[in-house]
Amino acid sequence: MKAHMDRPYVIINAAMSVDGKISSVGNDSRLSSKHDLVRVHRLRSMVDAVMVGINTVLIDNPMLNVRYVEGREGSNPSRVVVDSHARISPTSKIMSTCKSIPTIIAVSEHADQARVERLRGMGATVIVVGRDRVDLRMLLKWLRGMGIGKVLVEGGGELNWSLLKEGLVDELMVTVVPVVLGGRDAKTLVEGEGFLRVEEGRRLMLIDVNRMHGNGEVILHYKVLNSNI
Numbered sequence: 001m002k003a004h005m006d007r008p009y010v011i012i013n014a015a016m017s018v019d020g021k022i023s024s025v026g027n028d029s030r031l032s033s034k035h036d037l038v039r040v041h042r043l044r045s046m047v048d049a050v051m052v053g054i055n056t057v058l059i060d061n062p063m064l065n066v067r068y069v070e071g072r073e074g075s076n077p078s079r080v081v082v083d084s085h086a087r088i089s090p091t092s093k094i095m096s097t098c099k100s101i102p103t104i105i106a107v108s109e110h111a112d113q114a115r116v117e118r119l120r121g122m123g124a125t126v127i128v129v130g131r132d133r134v135d136l137r138m139l140l141k142w143l144r145g146m147g148i149g150k151v152l153v154e155g156g157g158e159l160n161w162s163l164l165k166e167g168l169v170d171e172l173m174v175t176v177v178p179v180v181l182g183g184r185d186a187k188t189l190v191e192g193e194g195f196l197r198v199e200e201g202r203r204l205m206l207i208d209v210n211r212m213h214g215n216g217e218v219i220l221h222y223k224v225l226n227s228n229i
């Protein structure tokens, strides 16, 4: 697990149903067990930053801190929100705690300046990376320059797609939860426009499979191949 010259080491982690959904049509994403969440928090404690897309923040209102295990030297990783138009709410859990947990909001040049200043005034670091939407390669380069060596991406499907498509992911960890959710509009692990042909798909190498305490959850751990290093 070593950072690259121009970007941090990137791990995607998510929980999905057997039919590939990361949330139900009713936007319920509480899929995995407490045991699995303890594993996720351990992962959080081992990285420098946790990254999510703005939809995940608007829908889940996550905290993204380390709660279920002892943090590294009692500290939390930085939080990075990919938010082209600075839509994050000042009353969100992330913004409400940005004075005590380092918080980076990545926006595009199209973000409203007043919103950006408000977020900065609350204590978040707002960086402009990209014209119409956040340029993820530029963002990762900036994070690397700030000394961030490992990033854990915790969704959602659109962010996962953009990162995988651009070859910016090193590992993928998926907890397959023994439930079927269905729903054509329910979010899947990877959204976006998708690859036209199977041969264009991002290839993975299975490096580990773990069963979680007999509750039927299976954790699949892959290395992502042909990423642009």
Ligand SMILES: NC(=O)C1=CN([C@@H]2O[C@H](COP(=O)(O)OP(=O)(O)OC[C@H]3O[C@@H](n4cnc5c(N)ncnc54)[C@H](O)[C@@H]3O)[C@@H](O)[C@H]2O)C=CC1
Binding pocket: 013, 014, 015, 016, 021, 022, 023, 027, 028, 029, 031, 052, 053, 054, 055, 056, 057, 059, 060, 082, 083, 084, 133, 134, 135, 136, 154, 155, 156, 157, 158, 159, 160, 162, 163, 187, 191
């Ligand atoms: N079960 C699980 O492990 C998880 C489930 N979720 C669920 O996923 C859903 C949200 O996922 P999505 O709607 O796919 O949204 P997302 O959370 O991936 O956010 C995507 C949004 O980020 C912004 N963005 C800016 N620049 C971007 C870029 N270069 N690439 C991609 N996005 C960019 C855009 O506004 C875009 O619509 C929620 O329902 C949440 O509950 C989210 C995380 C984990």
Ligand SMILES: Nc1nc(O)c(N)c(N[C@@H]2O[C@H](COP(=O)(O)O)[C@@H](O)[C@H]2O)n1
Binding pocket: 013, 014, 015, 029, 030, 031, 032, 033, 040, 052, 056, 057, 060, 061, 062, 063, 064, 065, 154, 155, 175
């Ligand atoms: N690994 C995993 N399993 C699930 O079942 C989940 N619902 C998620 N969701 C991710 O964790 C965020 C919530 O974090 P906090 O508990 O608020 O710290 C959520 O927004 C997703 O990114 N992950």
